[in-house]
Amino acid sequence: xxxxTRRTQRGEASLSRERIIEASIALLDEGGATAxxxxxxxxxxxxxxxxxxxxxxxxxxxxxxxCDDVVARGLADIARAAAPQDAIRAxxxxxxxxxxxxxWVGTELGRASWKLPMVRVMEGIGFHTSRLGVNDAAxxxxxxxxxxxILGVAGQNAANRQLAQALKLxxxxxxxxxxxxxxGLDAADYPFTRAIGAQLRAHDDRADxxxxxxxxxxxxASEA
Amino acid sequence: xxxxTRRTQRGEASLSRERIIEASIALLDEGGATAxxxxxxxxxxxxxxxxxxxxxxxxxxxxxxxCDDVVARGLADIARAAAPQDAIRAxxxxxxxxxxxxxWVGTELGRASWKLPMVRVMEGIGFHTSRLGVNDAAxxxxxxxxxxxILGVAGQNAANRQLAQALKLxxxxxxxxxxxxxxGLDAADYPFTRAIGAQLRAHDDRADxxxxxxxxxxxxASEA
DNA sequence: ACCTGAACACCGTTCAAGT
DNA sequence: ACCTGAACACCGTTCAAGT
Numbered sequence: 274x275x276x277x278t279r280r281t282q283r284g285e286a287s288l289s290r291e292r293i294i295e296a297s298i299a300l301l302d303e304g305g306a307t308a309x310x311x312x313x314x315x316x317x318x319x320x321x322x323x324x325x326x327x328x329x330x331x332x333x334x335x336x337x338x339x340c341d342d343v344v345a346r347g348l349a350d351i352a353r354a355a356a357p358q359d360a361i362r363a364x365x366x367x368x369x370x371x372x373x374x375x376x377w378v379g380t381e382l383g384r385a386s387w388k389l390p391m392v393r394v395m396e397g398i399g400f401h402t403s404r405l406g407v408n409d410a411a412x413x414x415x416x417x418x419x420x421x422x423i424l425g426v427a428g429q430n431a432a433n434r435q436l437a438q439a440l441k442l443x444x445x446x447x448x449x450x451x452x453x454x455x456x457g458l459d460a461a462d463y464p465f466t467r468a469i470g471a472q473l474r475a476h477d478d479r480a481d482x483x484x485x486x487x488x489x490x491x492x493x494a495s496e497a
Numbered sequence: 498x499x500x501x502t503r504r505t506q507r508g509e510a511s512l513s514r515e516r517i518i519e520a521s522i523a524l525l526d527e528g529g530a531t532a533x534x535x536x537x538x539x540x541x542x543x544x545x546x547x548x549x550x551x552x553x554x555x556x557x558x559x560x561x562x563x564c565d566d567v568v569a570r571g572l573a574d575i576a577r578a579a580a581p582q583d584a585i586r587a588x589x590x591x592x593x594x595x596x597x598x599x600x601w602v603g604t605e606l607g608r609a610s611w612k613l614p615m616v617r618v619m620e621g622i623g624f625h626t627s628r629l630g631v632n633d634a635a636x637x638x639x640x641x642x643x644x645x646x647i648l649g650v651a652g653q654n655a656a657n658r659q660l661a662q663a664l665k666l667x668x669x670x671x672x673x674x675x676x677x678x679x680x681g682l683d684a685a686d687y688p689f690t691r692a693i694g695a696q697l698r699a700h701d702d703r704a705d706x707x708x709x710x711x712x713x714x715x716x717x718a719s720e721a
Numbered sequence: 722a723c724c725t726g727a728a729c730a731c732c733g734t735t736c737a738a739g740t
Numbered sequence: 741a742c743c744t745g746a747a748c749a750c751c752g753t754t755c756a757a758g759t
Contacts (some may be wrong), residue, residue, distance in 0.1 A: 288743080311733065321744045322734075328742095332733065377687070383607065383652040385660070387675040392682070392690055399689035411708075416689075418646070418709030425649025428607040446584050451611040458616070465623035465640075466616055472637050484635075485642030488716030495715055512724080535752065545725045545754075552723095556752065 288320055290328045290338070297339045301377045305435050309336070309377075337388055340381040344390040347371035348397060357404040358490055364397045365423055365486050369479060372427050376438075379431025383424055395420055406497040415493045422489055426482050448474050512544055514552045514562070521563045525601045529659050533560070533601075554590060561612055564605040568614040571595035581628040582714055589710050590623045591648055593703060596651050600662075603655025607648055619644055630721040639717045646713055650706050672698050 300308045311322045311332070318325070329335045347367045372379040382391055399416040407415050433481065437447040439441050455463070455470040509527050524532045535556070537547045542549070553559045571591045575584065596603040606615055623640040631639050661671040679687070679694040 290757070310731090312731090315745095321746095323736075325745045326734070343500060375520070383649075384656050386653055386656065387678065392679070392687070396687050396690045399693060403689060413693055413700060414705050414708040415712065416693070417705055418712050420648045421649035421709060422642070422713075423649070423655060424652060425647070428648060428652050429610055429645060430608065432608050435686035454611065455616070463616070463620050465627060466620045469637055469640070476637060481638050481641055484638040485645060485713075488566075488639065488642050488720070489646075489709075489712050491719055492712030492714070492716035496712070497720055534750090536750090539726095545727095547755075548724045549724070562758070 286322055288318060288328065292318065293325055293335065294338050294342055295327055297335055298342065298375070301339065302375055305438050306377045306380060309339075336381050337385060337390070340378050341388075341390040341393075343371050343375050343378050344368075344382075344393055348393055351397065353400070357401040357483060360401040361398060361419065361490065362483065362486060364394065364401075365419075366479075366483070368394060368423055368427060369430070369482055372430050376431045376434035379427035379429075381437070383428045386420070386424065391420075391424075394423065397424075402493070405493060407493060408497075411496060415496075418489055418493075419486070426485070430478065445474065498674065511610070512542060512548055512552065516542065517549055517552055517559065518562050518566055521559055522559055522599070522706065525563065526599055529662050530601045530604060543720060544703070554628060560605050561609060561614070563619075564602050565612075565614040567590070567595050567602050568606075568617055572617055581625040584625040585643065585714065586707065588618065588625075589643075590703075590707070592618060592647055592651060593633065593654070593706055596654050600655045600658035603651035603653075604659070607652045610644070610648065612633075615644075618647065622647075626717070629717060631717060632721075635720060637687075639720075642717075646709060650709070669698065673700050 293314070294313060297309055300313055300317065309332075311325060314325060315322050329338070347370065348364065351363050351367060353360070353365065372382075378390075385391065395416065398419050399412070402416045402419065403412055405415075433447065437444065440447070440450075442450065452470045452473045455466050455473075458466055460467060517538070519539060521533055524537055524541065533556075535549060539546050546707075552702065553562075570604075571594065572588065575587050575591060577584070579587065596606075601633045602614075609615065619640065622643050623636070626643065627636055657671065664671070664674075665672065676694045678695045679690050679697075682690055684691060684717060
């Protein structure tokens with residue numbers, strides 16, 4: 274009788290790629306990017322490092338698969354039939370919310386934008402952008418502008434969240450730290466930064482994100 | 498006679514924060530992000546790890562300082578007096594070129610956007626955006642849209658360059674790999690991605706970057 | 722004040738050996 | 741076919757000891 278069979282009888286699933294990815298997501302959600310190690314994963318799955326490598330090629334492979342899992346679920350029910358601008362906003366918001374729930378996804382997306390998770394996003398954005406009346410020459414440029422913006426915000430949110438976590442600060446405490454740092458800058462060299470610092474605490478990430486997206490959509494519309 | 502004095506007499510500079518940063522930049526430029534280790538740095542500077550820690554707080558501190566060095570130089574001679582849109586384009590291009598020359602900078606910028614390197618960029622972009630006739634309420638949103646776009650492209654270029662390097666591929670070879678991967682996707686699920694793959698080899702990163710920037714600038718102008 | 726370098730507590734990955 | 745777990749070749753960081 275193999276160990277697997279015994280496990281199944283005790284109600285535990287046998288080791289599989291899916292279980293490994295699932296456990297990885299849990300580890301990443303609980304402790305951030307640094308929490309995913311083969312040792313922590315081995316312990317959680319009650320197995321050895323070598324067993325994990327049987328199902329997964331590398332840490333990179335694992336991270337990418339975990340990321341794709343989250344992204345695919347986030348994009349799952351966005352209707353293709355919606356008005357193009359609304360569909361683009363919906364995809365962008367789905368990504369925002371996915372990264373809000375799983376900050377490490379924002380970091381991972383930026384590291385491999387040609388791979389499946391980001392290609393899913395590109396397909397959606399590109400598909401709807403093409404329905405916007407953009408001519409062929411400008412289609413790639415418009416799509417990649419939108420994608421780069423989405424990726425930029427994703428990376429920022431991820432970095433901010435993970436730093437705040439590392440410093441054990443809430444959002445307000447983190448923004449206070451940044452505002453304090455900015456207010457200490459030289460007044461002659463950093464007039465804008467010092468002036469804007471006061472707005473930092475009051476700003477709404479999600480609203481700003483949508484406002485920026487609409488700036489690009491307006492730019493595309495005025496070109497088309 | 499101290500070791501430092503001897504070194505100075507032999508024409509070698511004594512260990513200092515500046516020399517450490519300089520050597521770090523060289524290491525990063527030559528071998529990418531993974532090439533900067535305290536062991537490699539110790540060897541290059543003919544010293545021990547502990548000596549480096551006397552001048553530098555952590556690897557994070559070191560990476561940030563190296564990044565700031567490159568960014569400060571890149572932004573050094575951009576005139577404040579230029580027309581706002583031109584100044585914004587000039588700053589954005591300076592960042593593009595800095596990351597082109599030092600891909601690791603693109604990764605580092607995204608990890609600490611509230612710190613000095615990114616604050617330099619924010620100050621420039623924000624200053625000129627405020628001269629664009631944007632009202633106070635929209636100023637932060639317009640500035641952060643521009644910054645997030647710039648950061649998104651920076652991260653992408655950095656990731657692509659570093660992956661190509663790791664795979665020992667030139668730009669053309671890398672794009673071929675991506676195009677091939679995309680052409681293998683399901684035709685029903687990925688119509689846009691498959692169609693756009695053909696344009697991938699011919700595209701011009703710098704031109705696309707500027708086109709995207711102009712989309713945002715046009716959106717801002719049509720709002721103001 | 723500044724530097725040395727061994728030691729510590731980790732990593733990802735491999736691989737002979739088991740079942 | 742799948743799993744074990746020790747071993748390998750690394751990391752960043754610390755710290756007693758030197759000058």
